[in-house]
Amino acid sequence: MKKNRAATPEIIDNLRRVFQVITEYSKTAEKTSGITGPQLWALKILAKTSPLRVSELAHQMYLRPATVVGILDRLEGKGLVTRTRSKEDRRAIDLNLTEKGKDVVAKAPEVAQVMLIRGLEELTDEQFTKVSEGMDLLVRILGADAITPQPLHSA
CATH class of the missing domain: 1.20.5 (Single alpha-helices involved in coiled-coils or other helix-helix interfaces)
Incomplete structure (x- = not known):
């Protein structure tokens, strides 16, 4: 069976479009909020459903917990997120937005x-x-x- 290769340029162009839009959204997020796209995504999730645990945030971001910990370290360093010991389970850590974090989310794209x-x-x-x-x-x-x-x- 002969394959139709006429669509190859369109497939390549569509891949370029996907990369371009992701890059542009990330640049816009960084320019307007001062944080990366993944950091902003984490903040937006926390704004909707905090407090959350790292494992739940990782699940909602479709990332591994270790990757999310790195994102949280940077957000905490910027004063946008807090980690506090859970009152229900002393072994667990709850993630919450700070007021500064809430302000970033409110203004972010x-x-x-x-x-x-x-x-x-x-x-x-x-x-x-x-x-x-x-x-x-x-x-x-x-x-x-x-x-x-x-x-x-x-x-």
Whole structure:
């Protein structure tokens, strides 16, 4: 069976568009809020549902807890997040926004990750499966199967 290669330029252009929009959203977030896209994403989640535990924040960000700890370290260093021992479970740490963190969220633009998740949630099951399978193929084509995913942000 002969494959139709006429769509190859459009596939490459669409990949470029995806990278460009992620980069632009991250640059806008950094310019307006002074923090990276992933940091802003963490703040926006905490603004909606704090207090949270690191594991729950990591789950909502689709990241590993160790990656989220690094993001939280930087946010805490900027005075945007606090970590306090839980009153219900003394072994657990609760994450909350500071007033400064709330101000940053109120003035900040949307982040690409939130738009991506919202868009994926709105897809039909068939569309979602097509996107998932296409992304799996793309990862294999690029030989990226073994790469540990990192947060989306500009270079």
